[in-house]
Amino acid sequence: MSRPRIAVTGKASRWAPGWWCAGLAIVLAGGWPVRATPTRPWPRDVAGVVIGGGDDIASDWYAASVETDQGADRARDAFELEAIRVARAGRQPILGICRGAQLLNVAAGGSLHADITPRRRSTSARANPLPCKTIVIRSATGLAxxxxxxxxxxNGLHHQAVDRLGQGLIIAARDADGFVQAIEDRAGAPVLGVQWHPEYLIYRRASRRLFTALVTVARQRGS
Structure with missing residues (x-):
């Protein structure tokens, strides 16, 4: 059986550990990763999309007034928002990772906390690629x-998070501070956003399951 091609978006940079780790996770799940950045033509014949992590999203995409942006990449924002629009229109499965989950929310008309650091009480603000906190997953959700x-x-590698939920989405998980850790499509479309980085945790079964689910749906939709 052929491997479905999965587009993995990210910044146009040679240093892209998220791309390599997500690509490996997709290969292990039975798919074939294809890198997609604002400086490359959109890959042909993809059956699913991973919206990768990275820079903050420019605040004027979701806020009435522009806030202080830390290294926002507007070209990438626009590129990935269009990728989400096209994938959703074609009912292709989408996995949003960290920034990607936030962008799924913004694409649906939601907003973000620009910096949750001062709002934390029970979770650490220190970036950590290893499993460092527990999230609670809502029952009867696709994520569950x-x-x-x-x-x-x-793990925890973010300082932004979903604030006002976008239209047609539901919250699938939260952390000990109540911050949203996963969102998904209310109607059951194959759209999932997770605030953590499962591509850095593929040695754990649960993380691999996220990529396996994506590739499985991509194969079904492409057959």
Whole structure:
């Protein structure tokens, strides 16, 4: 059986560990990763999309007034917002990772906390690629069905988070401070955003399941 091609978006940079780790996770799941950046033509014949992590999203995409942006990349914002629009229109599966989850929310008309650091009480603000905090997963969600657990240890590499939820989305998980850790499509479309970085945790079964679910749906939709 052929491997479905999965576009993995990211910044146009040679140093792209997220791309290599997500690509490996997709290969292990039975798919074939194709890198997609604002400086490359959109890859042909893709059956699914991973919106990767990275820079902050420019605040004027979601805020009435522009806030202080830390290294925003507007070209990438526009590129990935269009990728989300096209994928959703074609009912292709989407996995948003960290920034990608936030962008899924912005694409649906939601907003973000520009910096959650001063709002933390029970979780650390220190970036950590290893499992460092526990999230609680809502029952009867697509995420719960994919992972098969109600609690999960995840890493933390973000200082922004979903604030006002976008139209047609539901919250699938939160952390100990109540910050949104996962969102998904309310109607059951194959759209999932996770605030952590599962591509850095592919040695853990739960993280691999996220990529396996994506590739499985991509194969089904492409057959």
């Amino acid at each position: 069905r994919v992972l098969g657990v109600s609690r999960l240890r995840v």
